[in-house]
Amino acid sequence: MPEGLLIVISAPSGGGKGTILKELFAQDANLRLSVSATTRQPRPGEENGKQYYFISHEEFQDLIKTGKMLEYTEYCGNFYGTPKAPVEEWTQKGFDVVLEIEVDGGAQIKKLMPDCVSVFILPPSMKVLEKRLRNRGTEDEPTILRRLETARMEIPCAKDYDYIVFNDKLEDAVADLQAILKAEKMKYSRNTDVTERVLSDA
Amino acid sequence: MPEGLLIVISAPSGGGKGTILKELFAQDANLRLSVSATTRQPRPGEENGKQYYFISHEEFQDLIKTGKMLEYTEYCGNFYGTPKAPVEEWTQKGFDVVLEIEVDGGAQIKKLMPDCVSVFILPPSMKVLEKRLRNRGTEDEPTILRRLETARMEIPCAKDYDYIVFNDKLEDAVADLQAILKAEKMKYSRNTDVTERVLSDA
Numbered sequence: 001m002p003e004g005l006l007i008v009i010s011a012p013s014g015g016g017k018g019t020i021l022k023e024l025f026a027q028d029a030n031l032r033l034s035v036s037a038t039t040r041q042p043r044p045g046e047e048n049g050k051q052y053y054f055i056s057h058e059e060f061q062d063l064i065k066t067g068k069m070l071e072y073t074e075y076c077g078n079f080y081g082t083p084k085a086p087v088e089e090w091t092q093k094g095f096d097v098v099l100e101i102e103v104d105g106g107a108q109i110k111k112l113m114p115d116c117v118s119v120f121i122l123p124p125s126m127k128v129l130e131k132r133l134r135n136r137g138t139e140d141e142p143t144i145l146r147r148l149e150t151a152r153m154e155i156p157c158a159k160d161y162d163y164i165v166f167n168d169k170l171e172d173a174v175a176d177l178q179a180i181l182k183a184e185k186m187k188y189s190r191n192t193d194v195t196e197r198v199l200s201d202a
Numbered sequence: 203m204p205e206g207l208l209i210v211i212s213a214p215s216g217g218g219k220g221t222i223l224k225e226l227f228a229q230d231a232n233l234r235l236s237v238s239a240t241t242r243q244p245r246p247g248e249e250n251g252k253q254y255y256f257i258s259h260e261e262f263q264d265l266i267k268t269g270k271m272l273e274y275t276e277y278c279g280n281f282y283g284t285p286k287a288p289v290e291e292w293t294q295k296g297f298d299v300v301l302e303i304e305v306d307g308g309a310q311i312k313k314l315m316p317d318c319v320s321v322f323i324l325p326p327s328m329k330v331l332e333k334r335l336r337n338r339g340t341e342d343e344p345t346i347l348r349r350l351e352t353a354r355m356e357i358p359c360a361k362d363y364d365y366i367v368f369n370d371k372l373e374d375a376v377a378d379l380q381a382i383l384k385a386e387k388m389k390y391s392r393n394t395d396v397t398e399r400v401l402s403d404a
């Protein structure tokens with residue numbers, strides 16, 4: 001059985017990544033979502049292994065030192081990262097594993113795991129992004145402006161990713177992601193035993 | 203407008219490439235088939251620019267010397283090759299151009315045009331390939347055995363191609379090719395102006 005893919009997905013602020021992934025997971029039973037580890041305290045209702053693996057600072061540092069973190073970052077005094085073990089366990093079982101990470105994490109993961117498939121989800125234009133943020137009606141003007149400014153800074157990070165998917169129509173974006181996964185699985189580099197298999201079955 | 207793709211497709215003897223390409227072309231109006239040039243004489247019914255561009259030995263040598271041949275080979279005293287000009291003209295207009303070439307040509311083209319997308323079509327197994335050759339009922343036993351032997355030598359060339367597509371069910375093979383083309387068009391490396399476009403449309 002071939003190994004599953006490691007899929008890194010990022011999107012700028014307000015990029016609609018959540019909706020696309022929800023639909024992708026609904027259509028593809030072979031996908032697993034990677035759970036991050038964090039040193040912050042669980043909030044009410046959060047379960048260990050569900051939203052996060054909640055671990056101590058010492059455990060987190062130990063995972064970094066022993067090369068068992070795929071990527072990590074510090075935010076407000078707490079660490080957040082992707083432990084290697086569950087990802088490897090799933091891909092070895094043939095599942096495709098999705099890592100949802102910050103826009104600046106793509107290059108970091110690509111260096112560690114050159115075989116990963118990285119996808120950056122872009123809004124069709126800043127105009128559309130702004131319209132979407134306003135249509136939500138959940139954020140005040142300063143928040144909308146801040147989110148647009150953040151997106152503006154994050155979008156150039158797309159250059160470190162393998163693929164660009166536009167978040168225009170939801171069903172198109174999901175179909176785009178599916179085509180990427182399908183094509184990646186056909187790469188010779190992921191199927192180096194293929195000629196031997198064909199030749200031996202005579 | 204983005205440039206079209208240059209798609210190199212090869213298959214071992216009896217691999218069923220013709221049927222797959224016919225179906226792919228029927229479904230995709232953006233595809234163009236590259237026409238090879240040859241120094242051999244046209245056969246009755248053959249038209250210049252249709253089956254081949256029929257050119258002289260001098261013209262052919264000149265195209266090689268001036269770097270205007272993508273690949274070429276000599277066979278029974280005649281030259282066969284792919285002139286660059288029509289391929290570049292089409293891709294610049296946004297068409298995807300398919301080159302059907304011999305199984306040993308993939309590495310040659312990849313070196314000259316690293317951006318090309320190369321696909322090797324494999325039979326699911328030697329057993330299936332043999333069955334197909336026999337079911338055709340058009341070839342005698344020595345011919346079938348020779349074709350199987352040729353396929354056996356050609357199959358390891360798959361290692362020089364980007365993608366492997368199995369010729370199991372026709373509609374699956376065509377869908378596989380379509381997914382490859384779709385995914386390739388989403389590569390960041392083919393869309394390096396994308397972030398600028400998104401950011402400028404505010």
